[in-house]
Amino acid sequence: xxxxxxxxxxxxxxxxxxxxxxxxxxxxxxxxxxxxxxxxxxxxxxxxxxxxxxxxxxxxxxxxxxxxxxxxxxxxxxxxxxxxxxxxxxxxxxxxxxxxxxxxxxxxxxxxxxxxxxxxxxxxxxxxxxxxxxxxxxxxxxxxxxxxxxxxxxxxxxxxxxxxxxxxxxxxxxxxxxxxxxxxxxxxxxxxxxxxxxxxxxxxxxxxxxxxxxxxxxxxxxxxxxxxxxxxxxxxxxxxxxxxxxxxxxxxxxxxxxxxxxxxxxxxxxxxxxxxxxxxxxxxxxxxxxxxxxxxxxxxxxxxxxxxxxxxxxxxxxxxxxxxxxxxxxxxxxxxxxxxxxxxxxxxxxxxxxxxxxxxxxxxxxxxxxxxxxxxxxxxxxxxxxxxxxxxxxxxxxxxxxxxxxxxxxxxxxxxxxxxxxxxxxxxxxxxxxxxxxxxxxxxxxxxxxxxxxxxxxxxxxxxx
Amino acid sequence: xxxxxxxxxxxxxxxxxxxxxxxxxxxxxxxxxxxxxxxxxxxxxxxxxxxxxxxxxxxxxxxxxxxxxxxxxxxxxxxxxxxxxxxxxxxxxxxxxxxxxxxxxxxxxxxxxxxxxxxxxxxxxxxxxxxxxxxxxxxxxxxxxxxxxxxxxxxxxxxxxxxxxxxxxxxxxxxxxxxxxxx
Numbered sequence: 001x002x003x004x005x006x007x008x009x010x011x012x013x014x015x016x017x018x019x020x021x022x023x024x025x026x027x028x029x030x031x032x033x034x035x036x037x038x039x040x041x042x043x044x045x046x047x048x049x050x051x052x053x054x055x056x057x058x059x060x061x062x063x064x065x066x067x068x069x070x071x072x073x074x075x076x077x078x079x080x081x082x083x084x085x086x087x088x089x090x091x092x093x094x095x096x097x098x099x100x101x102x103x104x105x106x107x108x109x110x111x112x113x114x115x116x117x118x119x120x121x122x123x124x125x126x127x128x129x130x131x132x133x134x135x136x137x138x139x140x141x142x143x144x145x146x147x148x149x150x151x152x153x154x155x156x157x158x159x160x161x162x163x164x165x166x167x168x169x170x171x172x173x174x175x176x177x178x179x180x181x182x183x184x185x186x187x188x189x190x191x192x193x194x195x196x197x198x199x200x201x202x203x204x205x206x207x208x209x210x211x212x213x214x215x216x217x218x219x220x221x222x223x224x225x226x227x228x229x230x231x232x233x234x235x236x237x238x239x240x241x242x243x244x245x246x247x248x249x250x251x252x253x254x255x256x257x258x259x260x261x262x263x264x265x266x267x268x269x270x271x272x273x274x275x276x277x278x279x280x281x282x283x284x285x286x287x288x289x290x291x292x293x294x295x296x297x298x299x300x301x302x303x304x305x306x307x308x309x310x311x312x313x314x315x316x317x318x319x320x321x322x323x324x325x326x327x328x329x330x331x332x333x334x335x336x337x338x339x340x341x342x343x344x345x346x347x348x349x350x351x352x353x354x355x356x357x358x359x360x361x362x363x364x365x366x367x368x369x370x371x372x373x374x375x376x377x378x379x380x381x382x383x384x385x386x387x388x389x390x391x392x393x394x395x396x397x398x399x400x401x402x403x404x405x406x407x408x409x410x411x412x413x414x415x416x417x418x419x420x421x422x423x424x425x426x427x428x429x430x431x432x433x434x435x436x437x438x439x440x441x442x443x444x445x446x447x448x449x450x451x452x453x454x455x456x457x458x459x460x461x462x463x464x465x
Numbered sequence: 466x467x468x469x470x471x472x473x474x475x476x477x478x479x480x481x482x483x484x485x486x487x488x489x490x491x492x493x494x495x496x497x498x499x500x501x502x503x504x505x506x507x508x509x510x511x512x513x514x515x516x517x518x519x520x521x522x523x524x525x526x527x528x529x530x531x532x533x534x535x536x537x538x539x540x541x542x543x544x545x546x547x548x549x550x551x552x553x554x555x556x557x558x559x560x561x562x563x564x565x566x567x568x569x570x571x572x573x574x575x576x577x578x579x580x581x582x583x584x585x586x587x588x589x590x591x592x593x594x595x596x597x598x599x600x601x602x603x604x605x606x607x608x609x610x611x612x613x614x615x616x617x618x619x620x621x622x623x624x625x626x627x628x629x630x631x632x633x634x635x636x637x638x639x640x641x642x643x644x645x646x647x648x
Contacts, residue, residue: 287612287616290616290617290620293616293620294616294620294623297620298623308596311600314600314619315600317623318604318622318626319603321626325522325630325633328521328630328633328634329520329521329633330514330517330518332494332517332640333510333513333516333517334514
């Protein structure tokens, strides 16, 4: 009986709207989804899209009253005011009517409004679904709300959307105890398809799903609750995703565990942001860890903050260490080759001296920044020393100060000596002539007596080149 | 001469990088000195200098072993005749075998960890590229590593360079004071 009234009500509604509707045909058309949708698409699209909220409320009350009373006479109110529920997928969404807020205050009204909005949606299969809900729903009001809110027929224009979203919010709150600040209109049941980010796309996807959904519902009324339940959960997840994706929060996204069916949804959409941002975050953390380690290694890096400056310091330090090695090897090469490298003695004393010498490289490092002028002064000093001593080598200590400067100078002027070394060790950078001469003057010549000879040698080298 | 490797004094730290490096370097120096023609000309000195420098790098790399990317890169650079000069001959075969495997891995690493694959990253990464490139040039084998790996290798390389400097200064100090006796 209710069914008849409902159907009649449905049949009654479109009659004054469009001439193309027949009562008889409409009865059948209510059952047949395709024709219904097609019919009502046209009818709805023909309707003007804007409507006042008060009129909506009036419509709702009227219809509900009529449905309860069993009479359809008051469907007069519909033609002018049923427009907000027109399938506005073909029209632009009407502006949200302000008194909507008042509507949401009354939970009972919300319930009814939800049912009615379901009734007024594009696909009248939604109506049948809503009817089924209404049928079975005396006791299980929250369940109804649940169903209603997740029903596909709630595929309305934006005006009705807001109402529905309000309703849904309430139902969601009471049903799922979710903490989220739910976004306005994105509580759409997803059937596992990708839900796009924009609301327009969401609308269209909703519509798509709304078409397919009623079939499921008609087939499986018993499973509807569980499905809706699932969809609710998934709605939450999707909603969360939607929010996040809309807000593009890449940093603090709470990676809630989605239900298994929907992992692929999350992964697909989140791939642009989630895995990328996560991977980047991991990478950045790794890099910062290692920079901290390097900070400990490189002396004098504690004051420096920031990647670029740290890297500069590290580069300088590595360069200075390499120059030190080169200089030491130079000095070692100048040491009298006749010396016996007694391994055991050296190792013994090396171990004893290790602690002492740890300070030396650090001394030498800050001296790198000393000016080249020092270098030349020391060269002259050493020349004097050489002239004074017949010693084969220079005293070591004063040279330590020069090492840094020499290292720096050598480091700067290193590249060009390839012509001298191409036959010997091609892979190493060469010296410039000036450096060679300075080295010679520094006393790498074993005998001061041969000093001039060495200088002649260098001049000969010049000529040979 | 007996194999000095087996004659470590009791106070020596067993198989730290420093001792390993010191042993190898001193052996290399010995060989160089034995091969020295004693001409004391500039070119000879220069050769000696370069040889000693190469010896220090090579012995450091061999002391580290093929575990580190930078040491592998250094070991690769050494021409074969030099290896014998620097006391590689005994370990050559093992190293060649290891290096063959490592070369295979290296190709894999190049394709995987190539810094050129970082197109997806933001522009922020471009800002530090200059210093990164400098660092890559400094650290041997740094051109084929991604940045994280590069930082790791840099840290180890710095440690080893420091050890190298310390050992060489030690050797120098011990070799030169004997000359002071002749003052």
